[in-house]
Amino acid sequence: MSAEHDQLSRRLATTTSIAACAQLVCDHLVALGYPLISIYLCRSDRLRCFAASGYSQVLDGFPPVAGVISATVRTGQAHAIDVALSHVYLKAAPSVVAEVCVPIKVAGSSIGALNIESPTPLGPEALRLAGECSDLFARRLVELGGLPTPTGWMYLADQATRVVQIEDPDRLYGAALEIASELSGAESGMVVVGSRTRGFTAVAAQGLLRPQLLALPASSLAEIGAWVDGPLACYTVGSVDGEWFVGFDRLRDAGLGMLVVIALVRGSEQLGFFVVADRRASTPSTELVEQLELLGSLVSSVLTNVRDHETLRDLARRDPLTGLEHNTAFGERLDALRRRAASYAVLAIDVDHFKNVNDTYGHEHGNTVLRTLAQALVAALPAQDLLFRTGGDEFAAVLEAASLQDAMRVAAGLEHAARCVGTPVSIGVAFDEEGGSPDLYVRADEALYRAKRAGRNVTVLAGAHQHSAH
Amino acid sequence: MSAEHDQLSRRLATTTSIAACAQLVCDHLVALGYPLISIYLCRSDRLRCFAASGYSQVLDGFPPVAGVISATVRTGQAHAIDVALSHVYLKAAPSVVAEVCVPIKVAGSSIGALNIESPTPLGPEALRLAGECSDLFARRLVELGGLPTPTGWMYLADQATRVVQIEDPDRLYGAALEIASELSGAESGMVVVGSRTRGFTAVAAQGLLRPQLLALPASSLAEIGAWVDGPLACYTVGSVDGEWFVGFDRLRDAGLGMLVVIALVRGSEQLGFFVVADRRASTPSTELVEQLELLGSLVSSVLTNVRDHETLRDLARRDPLTGLEHNTAFGERLDALRRRAASYAVLAIDVDHFKNVNDTYGHEHGNTVLRTLAQALVAALPAQDLLFRTGGDEFAAVLEAASLQDAMRVAAGLEHAARCVGTPVSIGVAFDEEGGSPDLYVRADEALYRAKRAGRNVTVLAGAHQHSAH
Numbered sequence A, B: 001m002s003a004e005h006d007q008l009s010r011r012l013a014t015t016t017s018i019a020a021c022a023q024l025v026c027d028h029l030v031a032l033g034y035p036l037i038s039i040y041l042c043r044s045d046r047l048r049c050f051a052a053s054g055y056s057q058v059l060d061g062f063p064p065v066a067g068v069i070s071a072t073v074r075t076g077q078a079h080a081i082d083v084a085l086s087h088v089y090l091k092a093a094p095s096v097v098a099e100v101c102v103p104i105k106v107a108g109s110s111i112g113a114l115n116i117e118s119p120t121p122l123g124p125e126a127l128r129l130a131g132e133c134s135d136l137f138a139r140r141l142v143e144l145g146g147l148p149t150p151t152g153w154m155y156l157a158d159q160a161t162r163v164v165q166i167e168d169p170d171r172l173y174g175a176a177l178e179i180a181s182e183l184s185g186a187e188s189g190m191v192v193v194g195s196r197t198r199g200f201t202a203v204a205a206q207g208l209l210r211p212q213l214l215a216l217p218a219s220s221l222a223e224i225g226a227w228v229d230g231p232l233a234c235y236t237v238g239s240v241d242g243e244w245f246v247g248f249d250r251l252r253d254a255g256l257g258m259l260v261v262i263a264l265v266r267g268s269e270q271l272g273f274f275v276v277a278d279r280r281a282s283t284p285s286t287e288l289v290e291q292l293e294l295l296g297s298l299v300s301s302v303l304t305n306v307r308d309h310e311t312l313r314d315l316a317r318r319d320p321l322t323g324l325e326h327n328t329a330f331g332e333r334l335d336a337l338r339r340r341a342a343s344y345a346v347l348a349i350d351v352d353h354f355k356n357v358n359d360t361y362g363h364e365h366g367n368t369v370l371r372t373l374a375q376a377l378v379a380a381l382p383a384q385d386l387l388f389r390t391g392g393d394e395f396a397a398v399l400e401a402a403s404l405q406d407a408m409r410v411a412a413g414l415e416h417a418a419r420c421v422g423t424p425v426s427i428g429v430a431f432d433e434e435g436g437s438p439d440l441y442v443r444a445d446e447a448l449y450r451a452k453r454a455g456r457n458v459t460v461l462a463g464a465h466q467h468s469a470h
Helices: A003-013 A018-031 A067-075 A124-143 A152-163 A169-184 A210-214 A218-227 A248-253 A286-316 A327-339 A354-361 A363-380 A404-420 A440-453 B003-013 B018-031 B067-075 B124-143 B152-163 B169-184 B210-214 B218-227 B248-253 B286-316 B327-339 B354-361 B363-380 B404-420 B440-453
Strands: A036-043 A046-053 A058-060 A079-082 A098-106 A109-118 A188-195 A199-206 A233-236 A258-266 A269-278 A344-351 A386-389 A394-399 A425-432 A459-461 B036-043 B046-053 B058-060 B079-082 B098-106 B109-118 B188-195 B199-206 B233-236 B258-266 B269-278 B344-351 B386-389 B394-399 B425-432 B459-461
Touching: A003 A018, A003 A124, A018 A036, A018 A046, A018 A124, A036 A067, A046 A058, A046 A067, A046 A109, A046 B286, A067 A079, A067 A098, A067 A109, A098 A124, A109 A124, A152 A169, A152 A286, A152 B286, A169 A188, A169 A199, A169 A269, A169 A286, A188 A210, A188 A218, A199 A210, A199 A218, A210 A248, A218 A269, A233 A286, A258 A286, A269 A286, A286 B046, A286 B152, A286 B286, A327 A386, A327 A394, A327 A440, A344 A354, A344 A363, A344 A404, A344 A440, A354 A363, A363 A386, A363 A394, A363 A404, A394 A404, A404 A425, A404 A459, A425 A440, A440 A459, B003 B018, B003 B124, B018 B036, B018 B046, B018 B124, B036 B067, B046 B058, B046 B067, B046 B109, B067 B079, B067 B098, B067 B109, B098 B124, B109 B124, B152 B169, B152 B286, B169 B188, B169 B199, B169 B269, B169 B286, B188 B210, B188 B218, B199 B210, B199 B218, B210 B248, B218 B269, B233 B286, B258 B286, B269 B286, B327 B386, B327 B394, B327 B440, B344 B354, B344 B363, B344 B404, B344 B440, B354 B363, B363 B386, B363 B394, B363 B404, B394 B404, B404 B425, B404 B459, B425 B440, B440 B459
Parallel strands: A425 A459, B425 B459
Antiparallel strands: A036 A046, A036 A109, A058 B233, A079 A098, A098 A109, A188 A199, A188 A269, A233 A258, A233 B058, A258 A269, A344 A394, A344 A425, A386 A394, B036 B046, B036 B109, B079 B098, B098 B109, B188 B199, B188 B269, B233 B258, B258 B269, B344 B394, B344 B425, B386 B394
């Protein structure tokens, strides 16, 4: 160790905070004539600036993928760059022309970097000084017990940046369980989501108590959900006699010692909840409960995003008047059946004399007629078949019909349903046994046109002259 | 103090953690024959369970509005209830029949509650014992310096439950600034949101540096936004010579010493950022940066919710084929003009012989025709006037026309635009100088019907027989 670092060594030896040690190193290098120094340490895969001197701007918390500092941490190699020529330089101060970055190594592994930026070119001397200071700092870091373990809060903060990126519900549930388990040390967990119409359903579970958690009936999930109907946390701290909720005895028999329930809410709506369960009969600290609540807030918000996103996707496919899917979805459905080479039929359906309805009774009435008709047609369709709104008063049905007879029977049912609500329709039917015909809708539409010319309120089969007149 | 508490007093005197003191009190009361004890303390307006004995279930973190514990904390009064008769009892253990709850008071203020639940009725003896234990605990709490100040993380966790409920963007920006200021102690802050099309805009700012922050031009906001294009935090730790971004010199002249920039992101999209600024030249700790990042994640997620919510509301009002708003929005627009008693006109517009288009060329072509027509009509309308799709091939325009002549001129323009794209329309016009007529659309629709009978491709004025035939 060169004599120029003696004073730094002595000062480091009496300083016990890592951030303060890092600051000593920065100030030492400034005193040696290098005005812009920063020290980064890696935590949870992100680079954190622990100290800096002379800077107007320091990036903190960036993922180790960009810039020379990241490269140094990743490779464990020192780098010296000419800012003007480098494509990895991250702009930091207006006058910088050169940058030197050396790794901070503990037990051979690179855990951070010491960085010098400079308004003048940097020679090998800067690289040597930086390396020696980095070594001194690393040695003191080891003496102080290495990097302190990040607290649960810091872990949560790091995970939050990841969780808000999630757009897939299953990945969200998985992340919630993983983070809850890491925070609490608990072995088991479950995510339950609910809707006003369908009640609560377990959507993810993990750990040793997984079978018992998943075996809880919907009524128990509703009971547990009611505990946290509001921004509450709720936890088991022991066990008393008596049945608590259906399935509780099985959880207790399996050794349940702790059960924390955290609400997932959006405004006044309860989206669901998650539970953290463990066989140790530990009482979770208030701090842990608060961390889990924060996780709950985050997951609630992201779950809302995920759902809104799905609703938006769905809405973009739906006609707001009738709630039916329209052309895009219709085309996709046809493509899917074609690919499966299924035997299927397309029905083109058109309201007879709808223009008169609008002209005589006004558009509001016309809209009501279309809504009523759409409901009647959907009710008359077999469950696996779909109705689409393809235009103003035009609909199309896609049938997974095994035979032409089946398709004609469904068409007759639709015609009948339409007459029953006072809105007669004409129908064109096209059927394909092979499922390979790309123009089934065109053929159904042609058949519909012939139905109209045949006097309406009829069903006409494409490629033939059969029709059932009424 | 009764002799039965001597041992508790001695133990409390040697215990320095508040949670451990609370646990001693619980265990002491269990030993006196009361199996179910819990102690709650109020923090950030929420009741936190600090210790409990004998319980299968404890609620934690609930707002002080429900149950006898909340009532005791709120009123500072002791309560004894018969569970079977009480409507404020919150179910806690299967066999409970009675509950006693006494306040924990410091300097005359109620800061928490000590609670006894029991499988047998509770007499005045329980109330006395609970009160004495509560006093002993409160005394020790004061000796230990009172309730510890919640950490920034705990404050953040508490605020998170509030932030995820926010549905109004302005309230969200305000909450972000308030929480960032509370965490950092910084005097100033700003929220900037961006969109791919419109760039960055400051949407909220506060504090002494507010004028300088709001004066930053869009190009500077773009430059600052680029620093955190990714999940990064970025902060100023000092000041170097040189222009940093346009407006930086004015911030520096105003005394800027610290500037933290936190990204707001959704997936790979940058939603914006917020800044925390202060005249003290302090270096924010890594922990503060992490707290602000967590706040950023939360705000990002809630901002996404707020935007999706607006998009959903907007989409529900729009026709997916033409992108025009439909009947709901049309009715609202009419109501608004009626309320303002503005002079306005309604045009009912209908495609001539649209049925033939669909029947001859198919629905896909018909949809294209409608989309093209809608674009042409919108382009022909004055900027302040709106076009709505009111049915399959029916449109309506609402004009803020000053006179009948103005309305007829716009109608002629629409007729012309429709002919130019090869889709002639008929138009019914109704005009109201007073703005008070509730049936303007009905009158326009009647006029349209007359236009159809008059041979189409004409504009007919309601309440008169003027028409311009072509």
